[in-house]
Amino acid sequence: MTEKPAPGLQEKATATATSIWRSKVLLAAIGVTAIGAAMWVYAAATASPAVPESSAASAFSSQLSATAPSDAAPKSRLIDDSAPAVFRLGLSFIVGYFFAVVARKFIKITLLVAGLAALGIYGLRKAGVDVFDWSTVEGQVDQGVEWAKEHAGAARSWVMGYMPSAASAVVGMFFGARRG
Secondary structure, eight states, X not given: OOOOOOOOHHHHHHHXXXXXXXXXXXXXXXXXXXXXXXXXXXXXXXXXXXXOOOHHHHHHHHHHHHHSOXXXXXXXXXXXXXXXXXXXXXXXXXXXXXXXXXXXXXXXXXXXXHXXXXXXXXXXXXXXXXXXOHXXXXXXXHHHHHHHXXXXXXXXXXXXHTHHHHHHHHHHHHHHHHHO
């Protein structure tokens, strides 16, 4: 009886990549995005072209407008307004999903590196080696926190401008964080 070898790093990476694409919610979001793009193309293809008016035509239409209601202003169609929104909704979900997958992997690696660094610093301090000037480190951390506070307001106002898309992205991030 032969045993299978334990899966290596390459097999795990391939399994993770294929498991991401097996998500039914992600596939549905890709479908919504494709439908939104198709609707947008259809709306652009069937839009009534703007006809430039000549001076004779404008004189004739001005005479008509005095006696009849004007239909010169094109009416807004539902597909013209909804197609970009459907496309943006699906795309925001997909971007949020992949952002969460990447963020989860980044956090895992960062925690591993930070843990190893903390373990190394602890070992060096136990050995009597002074590794850092902690007042400088504290100053750098405080400066980074202040920078983040300054830019958080601008990021918040930008996200609030895309609220429907942001809600879709948050849902995508939830599903992506669970999957990734």
